[in-house]
Amino acid sequence: MAEIDASIAARKPQEVNRQARTAWGLATPALALMFLILLVPVVVAGVLSFTNYSLGNSGFDWVGFKNFDRLFSRSTYEKMFIATFTYVVVVVPISVALGLGAALLVNSLGRIGDVYKTIYFLPVMATLLAMAIVWEFMLHPTIGVINQTFEMSCGTILEVIPFLANGCADGFPLWLGDRDYAIWVLCFIGIWQGFGFNMVLYLAGLTAVHRELYHAAEMDGAKSAWERFRLVTWPALGPTTVFVVTISCIRAFQVFDTVEAFWPQGGGPNKSTYVMMFAIFEKGVQQNLIGIGSAITMLFLVFVMFLTLIQRWLVERKVHYG
Amino acid sequence: MAGLSISSVTKRFGETEVLKGVTLDVADAEFVSLVGPSGCGKSTLLRIIAGLEDPTSGDIAIDGKAVTGTRAADRNLSMVFQSYALYPHLTVAENIAVPLRMRSLSAVQRLPLIGPFLPGAKEQRSEIATAVQSATEMLEIGPLLDRKPGQLSGGQRQRVALGRALVRDPAAFLLDEPLSNLDAKLRVQTRAEIAQLHRRLKATFIYVTHDQVEAMTMSDRIAVMMGGEILQCDAPSVIYEDPSNIRVAEFIGSPKINILPVELANTEMTLFGRVLGYITEAAQAGIYQLGLRPEALKLTQAAPVVTGTVAHMENLGSEVYAQIALANQTSRVTLRAAPAERRNLRLGAEVGLGFSLKDGLIFDADGKRQRRVEVAVTHEREVA
Numbered sequence: 001m002a003e004i005d006a007s008i009a010a011r012k013p014q015e016v017n018r019q020a021r022t023a024w025g026l027a028t029p030a031l032a033l034m035f036l037i038l039l040v041p042v043v044v045a046g047v048l049s050f051t052n053y054s055l056g057n058s059g060f061d062w063v064g065f066k067n068f069d070r071l072f073s074r075s076t077y078e079k080m081f082i083a084t085f086t087y088v089v090v091v092v093p094i095s096v097a098l099g100l101g102a103a104l105l106v107n108s109l110g111r112i113g114d115v116y117k118t119i120y121f122l123p124v125m126a127t128l129l130a131m132a133i134v135w136e137f138m139l140h141p142t143i144g145v146i147n148q149t150f151e152m153s154c155g156t157i158l159e160v161i162p163f164l165a166n167g168c169a170d171g172f173p174l175w176l177g178d179r180d181y182a183i184w185v186l187c188f189i190g191i192w193q194g195f196g197f198n199m200v201l202y203l204a205g206l207t208a209v210h211r212e213l214y215h216a217a218e219m220d221g222a223k224s225a226w227e228r229f230r231l232v233t234w235p236a237l238g239p240t241t242v243f244v245v246t247i248s249c250i251r252a253f254q255v256f257d258t259v260e261a262f263w264p265q266g267g268g269p270n271k272s273t274y275v276m277m278f279a280i281f282e283k284g285v286q287q288n289l290i291g292i293g294s295a296i297t298m299l300f301l302v303f304v305m306f307l308t309l310i311q312r313w314l315v316e317r318k319v320h321y322g
Numbered sequence: 323m324a325g326l327s328i329s330s331v332t333k334r335f336g337e338t339e340v341l342k343g344v345t346l347d348v349a350d351a352e353f354v355s356l357v358g359p360s361g362c363g364k365s366t367l368l369r370i371i372a373g374l375e376d377p378t379s380g381d382i383a384i385d386g387k388a389v390t391g392t393r394a395a396d397r398n399l400s401m402v403f404q405s406y407a408l409y410p411h412l413t414v415a416e417n418i419a420v421p422l423r424m425r426s427l428s429a430v431q432r433l434p435l436i437g438p439f440l441p442g443a444k445e446q447r448s449e450i451a452t453a454v455q456s457a458t459e460m461l462e463i464g465p466l467l468d469r470k471p472g473q474l475s476g477g478q479r480q481r482v483a484l485g486r487a488l489v490r491d492p493a494a495f496l497l498d499e500p501l502s503n504l505d506a507k508l509r510v511q512t513r514a515e516i517a518q519l520h521r522r523l524k525a526t527f528i529y530v531t532h533d534q535v536e537a538m539t540m541s542d543r544i545a546v547m548m549g550g551e552i553l554q555c556d557a558p559s560v561i562y563e564d565p566s567n568i569r570v571a572e573f574i575g576s577p578k579i580n581i582l583p584v585e586l587a588n589t590e591m592t593l594f595g596r597v598l599g600y601i602t603e604a605a606q607a608g609i610y611q612l613g614l615r616p617e618a619l620k621l622t623q624a625a626p627v628v629t630g631t632v633a634h635m636e637n638l639g640s641e642v643y644a645q646i647a648l649a650n651q652t653s654r655v656t657l658r659a660a661p662a663e664r665r666n667l668r669l670g671a672e673v674g675l676g677f678s679l680k681d682g683l684i685f686d687a688d689g690k691r692q693r694r695v696e697v698a699v700t701h702e703r704e705v706a
Contacts, residue, residue, distance in 0.1 A: 210405065210407065212403050212404075212405050212407040213407050213409065215369075215372075215374050215394075215401075215403065215407065216401070216403060216407035216408075216409075218373075218374065218393070218394045218395050219372065219374075219394055219395070219399065219400065219401045219421075220395075220420045220421040220424050220486070221395045221421055221424035221425045222395065222424050223393070223395045223396075227424065227429070231409065231420070231424075232409070235409065235410070235411035235412075236410070236411075238411070
């Protein structure tokens with residue numbers, strides 16, 4: 001018995017070694033690709049953010065933290081942060097709330113719900129760039145549908161509304177050309193475009209809510225729709241909400257195509273819509289300032305990473321799975 | 323605690339008639355089981371009583387007050403669901419407290435942060451805690467209070483669901499197949515516990531099950547439902563010994579009752595051409611069905627009524643069930659025998675069976691019990 005045990009013990013490490021070698025061998029191509037495609041670019045961007053490199057130059061100088069210093073001292077970048085955070089802070093909560101609301105309403109409908117689902121999802125399917133052109137026409141200060149509609153109210157009872165009264169007297173906003181309105185228009189389009197996607201995610205989440213829980217809630221005395229929502233629906237949607245918020249945040253940080261379509265030259269009136277993605281594009285691609293472009297990219301990554309970590313932490317603490 | 327009355331309740335889902343005029347009165351503190359095969363409408367009836375479903379016609383009254391139009395939350399009933407339906411994000415203690423929080427705390431007092439500091443909230447919260455405490459002590463789930471349902475076993479979840487039902491003082495408890503997700507051993511144990519709980523609370527229980535053993539062991543009365551109707555509602559012993567319908571007789575009792583075709587002509591009752599006895603009172607001639615429970619059949623060598631071969635045996639230790647293929651017939655009958663008789667029951671062995679006609683239940687061709695057909699047994703035929 002002892003001899004057999006000994007022989008097994010002797011053979012075991014060899015076998016384990018061989019299995020390990022095979023495992024590494026099989027994993028190597030995937031690992032190599034992962035490093036090459038996913039991690040190396042990040043590291044390269046990180047390295048470049050400390051240089052003054054431009055594409056086509058034969059060499060570059062190390063500039064230390066000068067790029068980052070510039071990001072936090074120049075007023076252009078201050079505007080960039082303000083625009084980006086305004087956009088995220090406005091678009092994420094509203095598009096999540098609207099998505100949830102639409103999902104609850106659509107879910108309560110029968111077959112007709114499918115029609116609503118399709119309609120709300122249309123802006124998500126349409127290319128934002130093409131849609132932006134339509135918006136640009138509609139928002140045109142003089143010939144756009146929106147201002148023309150407002151003008152129709154001039155001289156009617158509707159002029160009691162201060163916004164319309166001011167517009168009729170001094171002219172309606174320029175919208176895309178107005179530094180007070182531009183960022184809000186951008187937010188509005190972001191919400192319009194994004195909430196249908198959140199709705200679809202929430203609809204998927206709602207199918208997982210156990211029907212009998214609503215009956216139990218009714219028996220337990222939850223009479224109003226709000227009480228049933230608080231007791232059953234909202235807790236059940238916890239995992240979905242974390243995912244929807246994360247995805248919405250990342251998408252909001254990445255807003256670019258609307259800005260590029262509306263203001264191809266420099267990020268809106270008085271740089272009021274100069275969002276991070278556009279700044280990266282402008283510095284890194286248009287002006288070929290790879291160093292500063294990389295610095296913004298690194299900052300962008302840090303923000304997104306930070307958000308993801310917060311959400312991870314939230315999930316582990318609060319949200320109930322299963 | 324209160325009685326319940328259900329009068330001519332019907333329910334249609336489109337073209338399908340699920341309940342065809344069900345009438346049932348449940349007395350205060352009574353334990354009534356609704357039992358029947360899947361799809362007989364028993365769960366629908368329970369949900370109509372609860373108010374989760376509206377009847378197409380008919381009335382429900384609790385304690386003499388009509389509640390047909392009243393919503394479920396206002397009927398003051400408690401329900402235990404088949405899936406237990408515990409709130410997965412709440413701990414056991416919070417789950418049990420939900421019915422009390424919903425009823426005794428106002429919406430503002432339930433608010434997470436400021437709620438506890440509002441006037442009156444403190445006393446009510448401590449009352450709720452006391453009620454939860456006593457419910458958990460009754461069900462012996464004290465150590466589980468801080469766990470979430472996901473961390474509990476099936477039996478523990480079942481107890482929590484019971485706790486949530488009995489934490490307040492409802493007019494009646496409605497239980498929808500509460501044991502069907504438990505393993506066999508736990509089911510037997512919980513069965514006894516629910517029966518004890520009923521005796522202790524002296525509350526009205528309506529218990530839906532497809533398992534006749536649960537119905538037989540726990541109930542004061544059993545309502546056997548089939549095809550949307552209550553066929554018979556009586557005490558378990560009456561249902562078993564004196565069923566008024568062949569479908570009731572076939573559904574209750576395990577193994578199933580044996581049904582043999584008998585013929586009645588000229589005051590003679592014959593089985594497979596053999597005269598069994600003579601009827602005392604005039605009854606219509608024709609084909610009848612004779613129901614014999616497995617324990618009514620006896621093995622006999624002297625003058626058996628029917629003979630056959632042993633086709634299958636089930637030895638349960640304390641008793642033996644044998645399926646006997648009758649000679650010259652296609653049907654089989656099931657016989658319950660004592661373990662001592664096992665040596666006579668080898669597979670393929672020829673056996674003779676006898677029975678006393680006193681134990682036989684006579685049904686007409688449509689399955690209705692014929693209590694008036696009494697058979698006087700000829701002495702030489704009786705074999706016991």
